[in-house]
Amino acid sequence: MNRRKRILVAAALLAIGGTLALIGATAWISWREAFEEENTQITELARGIAERTERIVLEARNTLLALDELEVERCSAAHFAEMEAAAMQHPWIKSIGHWRADERLCATGLAQGTALKPPQADRIYPSGLIAWWPSRHTSVAGVELFLMRFGNHDIAMDPRFFVDAGLTGQQAAGLWLENLMLTSNPPDAVLPPLDAIPPGVRLDQAEERIESRFSLGRMLPIDVVVVEPADGFWHRQNSLIRTAAAVGGGLSLLWLLGIVILLRYQLSLRSELRDAISRGDITAWYQPIVDLATGECVGAEALARLMREDGSLINPDMFLPVAESEGLMPDVTLAVMDSLLADLPALLKLNPGLKINLNLSSDDLQDPGFGQQLALRLATAKVPSHAIKLEITERALINDEAARAHIRDFRARGHKVAIDDFGTGYSSLSYLETFEIDTLKIDKTFVDAIGAEAVTSHVISHIIDMAKSLKLDIVAEGIEQQAQAEWLERQGVHQGQGYLYSKPLTARAFRRYLRGRPNQTMA
Numbered sequence: 001m002n003r004r005k006r007i008l009v010a011a012a013l014l015a016i017g018g019t020l021a022l023i024g025a026t027a028w029i030s031w032r033e034a035f036e037e038e039n040t041q042i043t044e045l046a047r048g049i050a051e052r053t054e055r056i057v058l059e060a061r062n063t064l065l066a067l068d069e070l071e072v073e074r075c076s077a078a079h080f081a082e083m084e085a086a087a088m089q090h091p092w093i094k095s096i097g098h099w100r101a102d103e104r105l106c107a108t109g110l111a112q113g114t115a116l117k118p119p120q121a122d123r124i125y126p127s128g129l130i131a132w133w134p135s136r137h138t139s140v141a142g143v144e145l146f147l148m149r150f151g152n153h154d155i156a157m158d159p160r161f162f163v164d165a166g167l168t169g170q171q172a173a174g175l176w177l178e179n180l181m182l183t184s185n186p187p188d189a190v191l192p193p194l195d196a197i198p199p200g201v202r203l204d205q206a207e208e209r210i211e212s213r214f215s216l217g218r219m220l221p222i223d224v225v226v227v228e229p230a231d232g233f234w235h236r237q238n239s240l241i242r243t244a245a246a247v248g249g250g251l252s253l254l255w256l257l258g259i260v261i262l263l264r265y266q267l268s269l270r271s272e273l274r275d276a277i278s279r280g281d282i283t284a285w286y287q288p289i290v291d292l293a294t295g296e297c298v299g300a301e302a303l304a305r306l307m308r309e310d311g312s313l314i315n316p317d318m319f320l321p322v323a324e325s326e327g328l329m330p331d332v333t334l335a336v337m338d339s340l341l342a343d344l345p346a347l348l349k350l351n352p353g354l355k356i357n358l359n360l361s362s363d364d365l366q367d368p369g370f371g372q373q374l375a376l377r378l379a380t381a382k383v384p385s386h387a388i389k390l391e392i393t394e395r396a397l398i399n400d401e402a403a404r405a406h407i408r409d410f411r412a413r414g415h416k417v418a419i420d421d422f423g424t425g426y427s428s429l430s431y432l433e434t435f436e437i438d439t440l441k442i443d444k445t446f447v448d449a450i451g452a453e454a455v456t457s458h459v460i461s462h463i464i465d466m467a468k469s470l471k472l473d474i475v476a477e478g479i480e481q482q483a484q485a486e487w488l489e490r491q492g493v494h495q496g497q498g499y500l501y502s503k504p505l506t507a508r509a510f511r512r513y514l515r516g517r518p519n520q521t522m523a
Contacts, residue, residue, distance in 0.1 A: 026251065038210065039201040045166045046173070046214030046224040053162045053175060053182075053222050056092060060148050060155045061129065063089075067096070068151035074098050075106035083108045083153075092161035094145055097154045104154070111140045111156055118147065123178060133180050134159055146182060159183035169228065176223040191225055203230065270326055273319050276306050277328065282335035283307065284343060286510040289357070289475060289497045292489040297514055299355035299389065301497060302340045303504050304332055329361035330370060337374065337388075341381040343507035347514070348387040355389045357418065362396035365403045375413060385414030391441065393420045407436055418475070422463060432470060440467040444478025444498070450487050464491050 063086050072078040075098055083096040087109050095116060097107030104117050118137035121130045128151065134144035138156070145156040163173045163185040172189035175182045184191060192204075192211065201212040208230045216222045276282055286300035306314040323332045340356055348354060364370050378385055390410055396403060407417050418439035419432070432440075446460040467474045476488045479498030488496060502513055 039212070042201055042210070042212040042226050042228075043214055045171075046212055046226050047216070048166055049163050049173060049175060049224045049226075050214055050216035050222045053177065053224075054216060054219055056090075056157065056162060057148070057177075057220060059090065060093075060157060061150060063093075063096075064129075064148065064150035064153050064155060067153040074100075074152070080106070080108060092157050093155055094140070094143070094158050095154075095156035097156070099149065099152050099154060109156070110143075111145070116140060116145070116147065116154075116156060121149075122180060133177070134183060160185065160187070163224075167226075171226060171228040173227075174225040176225070178221050179223070189227075191227060194223055194225065197225055270322050272308075272314075273306065273322055273326070273328060277331045277335055280335065280338070281307060282332055282339065283506075284336045284339035285504040285506055286340075286356070287497050287504040288502045288510070288513060289355075289495055290501050292485055292494055292496050298353065298495060299357060300510060301357040301359070301391070302336050303359075304336045305504075324361060324363070327363060329363040330367050333358070333360060333364050333370075334373060334377070337377055340507075341377055341383060344510075345381050345383050347511065348383050352384075352387075355387060355416065357389045357391045359391045359393075359420065360396070362393070362403075365392070365396055365406045371406060371409050371413070386416070389416040389418055389439070391418045391420040394422055404435060411436055411438075418473075421477075432466070437472065439473040439475060440470075441475045441477055442493070447476050447478045447484055447488070447498070448480075450484045461491065464493060468492060 067083065067086060070079065070082055072082065079098065083098070087093045087096050093109070095107050095109035095111035097104045097111065097116065099105065107116065116138065118132045118135070122133045123129075123131040125131075130149040132138050132147040134146050136144065138145045138147050140156070143158055143160075146159045147154055147156050149155075159175065159182050162183055163175050167173055167185060172184065172186060172191065174184040174189065174191040174194075176194050179194060181194075192207075194213075197211055197213040199213050199215060201210065203209075204211050210228050210230060212226045214224045214226075216224075283305050284302040285305045286302055288297045289299045289301060290297050304316055304320065306316075306319050308314065320329075320332070323329050337358060340358070344356065348356065374388075375385070378388065392403070392407070410417055416438040417436070418441055419435075419437050420441050421443045422440050440463070442460060442463055446463065449460065464474060473495070474493045476484075476493050476496040477498065479485050479488070479496045479500045481500060485496060485500060505513055
């Protein structure tokens with residue numbers, strides 16, 4: 001799988017995986033938020049019921065204690081008045097009665113006289129408190145009452161008052177006191193057994209409902225269970241869920257936008273160039289330089305080539321400007337150097353007169369360690385410095401003392417130095433005299449004008465004369481016609497390169513090319 005396909009597959013996986021992860025995370029967070037909010041609401045509701053129950057039981061006990069301490073004749077008018085006054089204080093009290101032994105002698109409220117006399121009690125506490133849970137035995141006027149007796153008095157309470165507040169919609173609540181069902185709201189509510197519900201809030205997917213259990217054990221073990229259909233929960237949390245969906249959708253879009261930006265970067269030439277440098281995919285191709293008189297190949301210009309994994313080449317006019325703008329030209333130059341030293345070391349050792357031209361950029365001339373890197377590579381490959389001629393563009397030399405210092409250092413190490421693309425920049429004869437160079441390369445623009453009436457056709461003669469006056473070797477670039485080569489030779493230009501002789505060649509093709517040239521020694 002080539003690089004582009006790998007990047008596209010990775011991007012697709014990232015897009016799908018990231019989107020699913022974001023949607024999943026957002027859904028989970030929104031669910032947790034909604035559930036926590038529901039937990040808080042239901043827990044507070046259950047807590048309120050439990051605390052209300054505890055308060056009622058405590059108030060009932062205190063009322064019974066107060067009645068038992070009355071110093072009035074039992075079942076007298078005064079006694080009835082006291083019991084009625086106590087009953088009027090709380091709406092949940094439906095009757096107050098007086099007992100002697102196991103007989104209920106008199107009472108106020110719904111259960112007059114001996115109307116309320118249940119069988120054996122459900123609970124008898126060490127304090128003397130006796131309790132009967134609501135049942136058919138405590139039913140008066142269709143209401144099953146909760147009966148508490150302390151001493152010689154009892155209070156019959158309507159347990160519906162314990163759970164009459166706070167419920168909304170389809171919520172149902174059940175109240176357990178000491179693990180015995182006390183009441184529910186609504187009365188016909190279908191509630192799970194207490195021992196089937198763990199403390200806290202949970203979603204019962206089988207029953208499609210929310211279940212909550214809250215326990216309070218400060219005075220008596222009180223448990224409250226609240227249940228509601230799951231659709232009620234979703235309805236209440238609809239706003240939060242919609243908001244979470246919008247946030248999740250927005251985050252997913254941002255993620256996808258980020259993937260698109262990353263994908264564009266990864267597929268960009270800039271990224272591809274960086275990857276190619278790190279993988280060593282920048283290679284050298286060689287365009288022969290020949291002696292115009294004899295046709296002998298005297299060298300070649302090493303040209304950077306970037307080959308994709310599918311075998312296609314990227315035009316140097318596309319990737320070299322990117323390399324320059326990204327500050328990657330020193331890496332490209334060294335990559336070309338590594339390639340030619342891997343391709344041609346034996347050939348260069350057997351042909352001392354053969355020179356391979358290496359193009360240097362202005363960034364190379366600004367890098368103080370570039371010369372040492374170059375020397376180290378040559379020493380490792382055991383290739384002499386004079387085998388590598390360095391080409392520097394005319395524009396890289398303008399008013400740059402660092403360039404002068406580099407050129408002096410290169411020449412001291414044994415390299416010949418050529419000015420490339422001469423005539424396209426700003427150099428003049430007086431300016432060139434300030435640099436220590438060996439060769440001047442005439443740009444193809446001027447070679448194309450040979451024999452034409454264009455203005456540039458006259459400039460090339462002046463360039464040649466300038467080079468001669470400086471005693472420089474001259475190489476003409478871009479020769480495509482035999483007439484151009486003959487004219488240049490008559491003008492004293494001894495070397496040239498161009499499609500008339502050969503296009504840029506791979507290392508293998510370059511060695512094959514040399515076999516067909518005169519006076520070449522092959523490895």
